[in-house]
Amino acid sequence: MPKSASDEAEQRGASTHDPSPQERIWQVVASIPKGAVATYGQVAELAGMPRGARQVGRVLAALPNDSRLPWHRVVNAAGRVSLRGDSGRLQRRLLRDEGVAFRADRIDLQRCRWTP
Template sequence: MTEFTKRAIQIIASIPAGTVMTYGQIAALAGSPRGARQIVRILHSMSQKHKLPWHRVINAKGKIGLQDFDSMTLQKMLLEGEGVTVSKTGDIDLERFQHHPEPGLARFPD
């Protein structure tokens, strides 16, 4: 497992209930500002194994990025269960619900 993947898993695992982070935000904090698609891959392949709160990760526009109706509905339900307001179209107010880790907490040694 690469250092980037380890860092990304740690960041995703630390997202508090009732908040969200974006794929790009996680990638940047993990050390690869252009690695948002890698975060998608990590979530797809490792969420179950590492018990990651995959539902707390959304796209940079503040929307649920999943296209499959059942998956989008599940993500919406899980977020709403934690108190996150999600519109019918999957929009989430990033100003209100985006998690910003404290400086230093999300930084990892090279």
């Protein structure tokens, strides 16, 4: 028999404490396959935050530089890289390195957008 509410939650499959919004975003980003991209809004929705595109941007901006998360696979709804300057060039380079094509700094979302 479960001794506490949290133990019972564990029985149902939930872990000790529900994942924070931030953790849910990390999880979604981590699951974007190589060579594909997702938009901020799409990540937000998949993370259970329908209008949280900006939150996704904020969470990604807070990632440490040595993060293993494929943050570069997240682009804006226009299929463009939102980062400015060197960071933006890095993101485009990482994407090109895994086969994502750019046409005038823009990605063809119809072709590269990830569909879970």
